[in-house]
């Protein structure tokens with residue numbers, strides 16, 4: 001089987017699991033958790049493209065999610081835009097902001113993007129708190145309309161489940177198509193050797209900026225869906241700790257592996273909810289986990305699996321490309 | 322005389338160190354030009370100026386009659402100039418086939434959206450990329466290893482991957498920084514044959530090499546650098562008998578010039 005076929009087989013299995021999961025959910029609360037997983041999968045998939053394929057890290061992705069959430073929420077609840085149009089406009093704005101941050105920082109060698117995005121996250125947080133006639137300040141924005149499409153309203157846990165997972169699966173498939181293409185090879189090449197990538201014609205700075213913009217769009221869409229689902233948003237949801245959480249999800253699963261990002265989001269999202277003691281020390285937990293991962297297992301769960309698999313299963317054979 | 326590359330009065334310094342000092346030479350189209358010189362002579366610096374890694378402080382580089390110095394690397398790649406590296410730069414996490422497929426980046430077009438949505442033009446291009454890369458692997462003798470991660474190959478095979486990656490887009494000029502350094506005699510012999518085969522397809526080559534036997538075997542023209550200056554230029558035969566070259570290389574030692582490779586490398 002080619003890698004493409006393997007991926008679509010995995011996608012098919014995941015799609016089936018998504019279809020069947022609600023049958024086994026007695027408690028609607030679990031659906032709510034799965035919905036948040038889907039929203040995280042969307043954001044993490046975008047972030048994973050940036051970290052894994054361009055080798056750059058953003059510590060401001062929560063701010064892009066916040067941008068998507070607030071802009072979409074404000075446009076629809078204050079100015080009466082239809083939610084989908086509002087989400088689209090928010091995505092365009094997030095892309096522009098990412099362009100402005102990425103252009104100067106990603107041309108330089110070294111991790112300037114980390115600092116710039118960190119600062120960006122702080123600034124966005126302050127604006128959310130201060131511009132209270134639009135954002136509602138610390139108590140946030142409420143009464144945000146749900147998404148409506150083709151006569152359906154995606155307001156309750158069950159209906160939103162279909163929407164969120166459809167977008168998450170689509171996001172994964174698009175990211176995977178990109179990774180397996182000329183552009184994706186160029187990105188992975190520049191991760192391995194920027195010098196050699198440039199020498200074969202990869203416009204390295206330009207590609208890094210584009211993939212950063214793309215990851216911001218993923219984040220923004222995740223945020224918009226979040227806003228229209230919960231109907232209420234507060235600044236705390238989009239703070240710097242949330243950004244650390246997203247990076248941790250990428251690394252837990254395994255950076256550069258799209259399934260790794262998915263696994264990271266699926267694994268870490270329910271944890272704080274499952275263990276309530278955790279909730280209070282969530283940020284400490286994510287920070288600590290991130291540190292341990294970077295030191296002990298930079299390849300994440302997917303890397304550990306690849307390393308351990310030969311001990312359990314039949315020996316992995318060389319796959320044709 | 323039809324030159325694919327002309328270097329005019331090139332100067333480059335690192336702080337106080339003058340790596341290149343008013344160097345001029347040209348590389349004739351369709352032939353093999355070699356740059357030789359002791360360690361630190363400025364050979365790699367010259368390649369870096371020609372390929373857009375460095376912007377020279379003085380002089381200019383003309384590629385196929387148009388100015389090349391000042392243009393970034395990826396633009397020069399699109400104009401038909403590719404290269405290999407003295408310290409290997411294969412894409413370790415990509416397979417051998419993917420490494421060579423990336424070599425077609427400069428001559429293909431599809432972008433982010435075309436790739437994400439698998440638009441028809443993009444899919445046709447992907448097929449063409451794969452076919453061309455497989456042809457190249459056959460040519461260079463790596464077809465068997467196409468699925469291996471390039472980082473796991475032997476040193477000699479990685480050197481061939483780099484060459485295949487540089488050649489696959491049918492460039493006009495390939496700059497090779499020490500193509501046989503670190504190879505054993507059999508691999509060196511084979512690399513020499515590959516280079517002559519490439520020359521036969523009409524691609525111009527410019528190589529930097531310490532292995533004099535290889536230089537004498539494949540080159541049509543030799544340029545000698547020493548402390549950032551050009552001290553000689555001519556046919557391999559002329560260079561072998563050039564008094565200043567002999568003085569530079571032998572420095573009083575009584576070795577024939579064919580032994581220079583080992584002496585310079587030690």
Ligand SMILES: Nc1ncnc2c1ncn2[C@@H]1O[C@H](COP(=O)(O)OP(=O)(O)OP(=O)(O)O)[C@@H](O)[C@H]1O
Pocket residue numbers: 335338340358359360361362363364365366367407
């Ligand atoms: N990035 C750099 N910064 C400072 N000095 C440098 C740099 N690159 C090269 N040099 C110096 O410039 C001079 C020329 O170096 P270069 O690498 O061009 O030599 P070379 O002829 O390729 O030598 P070798 O045969 O050892 O590869 C050397 O003295 C080297 O130390």
Ligand SMILES: [Mg+2]
Pocket residue numbers: 364365366407
């Ligand atoms: Mg050198």
